[in-house]
Amino acid sequence: MKRIVIALLSCFALMACNKIEVDFSYSPTEPRAGQAVTFSNLSNGGEDWAWNFGDGGTSTTKSPVYTYKNPGTYVVTLKVDGKSSLTRTQEITVYDTIPTFVASDTVFSIFRDYTFTANVYNPYSYTVTYEWVLPLNTPYATVTSSSMNGASLTLYFTRAMTEAPIWLNVIMNGDTTHIEKTFSVADRQTNSVLFRNAQGDYRQRIFGQRAEQAYPDQSASPLLDAVQDTAQTYNGKDFRLSELQTIFPELRGFRIANRKIYYRTTNGLWVALLDGTCPVQIETADCSAMMVDLVDNRLYWAVANEVRYMPLIGSDNNQFVTEPKAINTLEGVTKIAVDN
Numbered sequence: 001m002k003r004i005v006i007a008l009l010s011c012f013a014l015m016a017c018n019k020i021e022v023d024f025s026y027s028p029t030e031p032r033a034g035q036a037v038t039f040s041n042l043s044n045g046g047e048d049w050a051w052n053f054g055d056g057g058t059s060t061t062k063s064p065v066y067t068y069k070n071p072g073t074y075v076v077t078l079k080v081d082g083k084s085s086l087t088r089t090q091e092i093t094v095y096d097t098i099p100t101f102v103a104s105d106t107v108f109s110i111f112r113d114y115t116f117t118a119n120v121y122n123p124y125s126y127t128v129t130y131e132w133v134l135p136l137n138t139p140y141a142t143v144t145s146s147s148m149n150g151a152s153l154t155l156y157f158t159r160a161m162t163e164a165p166i167w168l169n170v171i172m173n174g175d176t177t178h179i180e181k182t183f184s185v186a187d188r189q190t191n192s193v194l195f196r197n198a199q200g201d202y203r204q205r206i207f208g209q210r211a212e213q214a215y216p217d218q219s220a221s222p223l224l225d226a227v228q229d230t231a232q233t234y235n236g237k238d239f240r241l242s243e244l245q246t247i248f249p250e251l252r253g254f255r256i257a258n259r260k261i262y263y264r265t266t267n268g269l270w271v272a273l274l275d276g277t278c279p280v281q282i283e284t285a286d287c288s289a290m291m292v293d294l295v296d297n298r299l300y301w302a303v304a305n306e307v308r309y310m311p312l313i314g315s316d317n318n319q320f321v322t323e324p325k326a327i328n329t330l331e332g333v334t335k336i337a338v339d340n
Contacts (some may be wrong), residue, residue, distance in 0.1 A: 005212070018046035021089040022080050025166040030267035033071045033097040039064050039078075043088075046080035054092070070090040071121070097121035099170035099177045108164075109188040110157045113144065113206045116166060117152040126173040133167040140185075142166055160187035191296055194220040194325075195307060196335040203339070204328060205294060229264070229290055247276040254293040255299075257312060262299055264290055267299035269301050271318045282310070290334035301325040 023042040027245045031037045040051060041063045051059040053066050055319045056073030068074070073093045080086040095121070104115040118130055134141055140161055145154045157164055170177045194217075195202045201224055203217040230241045234256040245251045250265035262271050262282075269283035269290065283301060286321040290301040292312065300309045 003120070020080060020086055022046075022078060022086050024076075024078050024088060024090070026076070026090075026092060030093070030095055031068065032095045033068050034100070035098050036065050036067050037092070039066065039076070041078065043078070043080055043086075046086065048081050050082065052078040052079075053078040070094070071096055076203045096123065099168075099172070100179055101166075101168050101181070102306060103183070108183050108185045109156060110160055113152045113154055113156050113228040116168075117150055118168060118170060120170055120172065122152075122172065124173075129171040131169040131171070133169070135165050135167055141166075157183075157185040159185070161185045191293070192339040193291070193293070193300055194224055194335075195302070195308075195328075195330055195333045195340055196220075197330055197332045202330065220337070220339070224335045224340055226260075226337070228335050228337070229255055232256055248272075253287075253290055255290065257292045257294055258314075260313060260318065262290065262292060264301070271313050271320075278316075278318045280313075280320070282320070283308070289333050289336045291338055293340075295338070295340045300327075300336050300338075302330070302336060305329060305331045307333055307336070313322065326328040 002003040021044050024039055025042060026037050026039045028035070028037070030317070039051065043214060047177060049060060051061070051063050051064055053059070053068070053076055054070075055068060057066055059066065071094050073091055075089055076088045076092050099120045101116050101118045104117070109116060116132075120128055122128060128147055128151075130151055132153045134143075140159050141157045141164065143153065143155045145152070153166075162184055164184045164185045165180065167181075168179045168310045170179070190205050193204045193206065194256075195204065201217060201220040204219050227295070230253060232239050232255060239256060241251060241254070244254060244261070244263075248254075248263055248265070250267070252266065254261055254266045256274065260271055261271070261274055264287045268281055268285060269287045270279050270281050272279040275325060282299075283303070285303040287301045287303060290299070292299055293318075297312050298309050299312055300307060306326045306329045308326050310320065310322055310324045313320050
């Protein structure tokens with residue numbers, strides 16, 4: 001009997017020594033939504049781990065890293081070896097979202113507008129200050145926003161880069177969050193409009209709704225050196241300024257497209273049929289240069305302090321329904337060319 005009691009006591013002692021204690025901790029202790037939380041398994045035994053993070057997320061990793069998408073208080077459960085008796089639970093409070101910013105697109109190319117917008121969770125209506133930063137000394141982007149301190153920033157990249165950095169500092173309730181992101185910017189081929197004035201030659205690339213600001217480009221010179229709007233071959237026939245002046249006496253320059261003639265005179269810009277009928281005035285100001293872009297279906301012309309454009313006329317009576325728009329404020333443009 002004495003031996004049996006001793007054996008039982010020995011078993012109880014052995015079981016006490018081998019009892020698994022389940023525990024865990026997490027860091028940071030005050031995480032925010034969107035921030036990675038590291039859960040450290042402090043259990044002194046076990047081979048299988050089942051985590052439940054309280055928001056539907058689970059893991060079987062011994063010490064997992066998890067990110068909560070939304071703020072709130074969650075009950076985290078760790079079960080060891082699948083046994084309910086080997087379970088530990090703790091509450092975790094996830095606070096407001098970490099400030100970040102998002103871009104208006106996922107693919108970036110030069111000379112096209114992009115908007116970057118701060119994403120700040122601010123349920124308590126704290127005062128928020130934004131500071132956008134372009135950290136490189138060499139200019140690689142031109143900001144078109146009125147300020148670098150708004151909730152959003154609009155800019156266009158001026159050169160291709162594998163890593164174009166944009167930074168944002170968000171200051172809220174005394175705390176500053178610094179966000180750094182880099183973007184790959186490509187130099188994609190696109191149609192361009194070329195200009196010449198007293199300051200030099202310029203190229204303006206066209207991207208849908210926006211044409212970028214003109215910038216110096218020596219490669220524009222050959223196209224701008226060519227004959228402009230004083231001669232043209234259309235449907236196998238040569239047209240010359242002097243010959244057309246018998247139909248259009250005040251003609252100073254012209255381009256023919258889609259059986260219509262667009263022409264400059266001493267009193268503005270006009271469109272008419274080739275025989276001179278159905279003349280319609282497009283521009284009343286003096287036009288110093290003009291060009292037709294058949295690829296993009298646009299008419300360009302220069303007035304004293306800007307360059308304007310509009311779609312080519314499509315109606316038989318040459319009536320147009322869209323208003324001319326300015327694409328830049330270049331002054332004194334004397335030549336316009338199109339580079340497709």
